[in-house]
Amino acid sequence: MNKKLITAFYLILNIFFSIVIVLLNKWLYVHIGFPNITLSMIHFVITFIGLIICEKFDVFCIKDIAIKEMFFIAMAFCGFVVLTNLSLAHNTVGTYQVAKMLTTPCVIIMQMIVYNKHFSILVKLTLIPIILGVVINFYYDIQFNIIGTVYATMGVLVTSLYQVMVNIKQKEFQMDPMQLLYYQAPLSAVMLFFIVPFLEPIEQTFARSWSLIDIAMVILSGIVAFFVNLTSYWIIGKTSPLTYNMVGHSKFCLLLLGGSLIFHETLAINQVIGITLTLVGIILYAHVKMKDTQMVVSDCEDKERKPLHKV
Structure with a gap:
């Protein structure tokens, strides 16, 4: 099959699965009231099973690493998934x-505070519309609630920490995201297994008579979550960062539309302004980062072309 057609196919799949997982999880929370942390634990278990199957088909290879090295990143993984689901x-x-x-x-x-990493002025300027847009959207959300805002804020902080940790672990152990996930998923599932009895009504969960449709939707949610990861890693590995960012923008817009159509969520005009500002900021950020990357690559190539001078 043509390489461009394969890439297009994976891009479409990623957009589809990414939208479905958010809308499906929201449906489970709204219409079934399925416990959040329990759902996250089920996702981790299904993801691990999916990774075992992928490894058998040589999609990736397992890299031996001490479990203790994965403990803190698994904790961060738990936090980011659970908190973002609570935000949803x-x-x-x-x-x-x-x-x-x-x-x-x-x-x-x-990265600036902890690792003293430097970013260009243009990159920093693109953060202004992103932050301003998010603040405006939250302030004018007609369903604004303090608990939702707290979960969203904590989710962002833990997700950011997780992303920084993944970047460090990948470089430290020369592992790709799927190799990391192979260790994270089961560890995170075990952690949540011990946490669930203290934070969720486990007796009510088991006592309730779940219909076959309810159970099927929960399992489907876990399978879709796995395919989101699988297609995301393929896109990151096989396409450019710009392509991945553009896919993200498409998902952003389509999810807003999906929330409006399926859950009848209305947007105030001020929210539309906030969302537009955020989207513009993200697009500008992606554009500036791509330019910076191209300049670095160009400088390296120029240095390689220069002949060595004999003394």
Whole structure:
């Protein structure tokens, strides 16, 4: 099959699965009231089973690493999945999606403070419309609630920490995202297994008579979550960062539309302004980062072309 057609196919799949997982999880919270942390644990178990199957088909190879090296990143993985799901459960789909955009400036600020990493003035300027847009959207959200805002804020912080940790672990152990996920998923599932009895009504969960449709939707949610990861890693590995960013923008817009149509979420005009500002900021950030990367690559190539001078 043509390489461009394969790439297009994976891009479409990623957009489809990414939209379905958010809308499906929201449906489970709204119509079934399925426990959040329990759902996250099921996702981790299904993801691990999916990874075992992928490894058998040589999609990736397992890299031996001490379990203790994965403990803290698994904790961060738990936190980011659970908190973002709690944000989705307590906020509108639109507000949930806009809040996630704060991860970009948060990661940059963390890298500047903790690792003393430097970013260009243009990169820093693109963060202004992103942050301003998110604040406007939250302020004018007609379903605004303090708990939802707290979960969204904590989700952004833990997600940003997780992304920084993944970047460090990948470089430290020369592992790709799927190799990392192979260790994270089961560890995170075990952690949540011990946490669930203290935070969720486990007796009510088992006592309730779940219909076959309810159970099927929960399992489907876990399978879709796995395919989101699988297609995302393929796109990151096989295409450019710009392509991946553009896919992200498409998902952003389609999820807002999906939330409006399926859950009848209305957007105030001020929210539309906030969402537009956030989207513009993200697009500008992607554009500036691509330019910076191209300049670095160009400088390296120029240095390689220069002949060595004999003394």
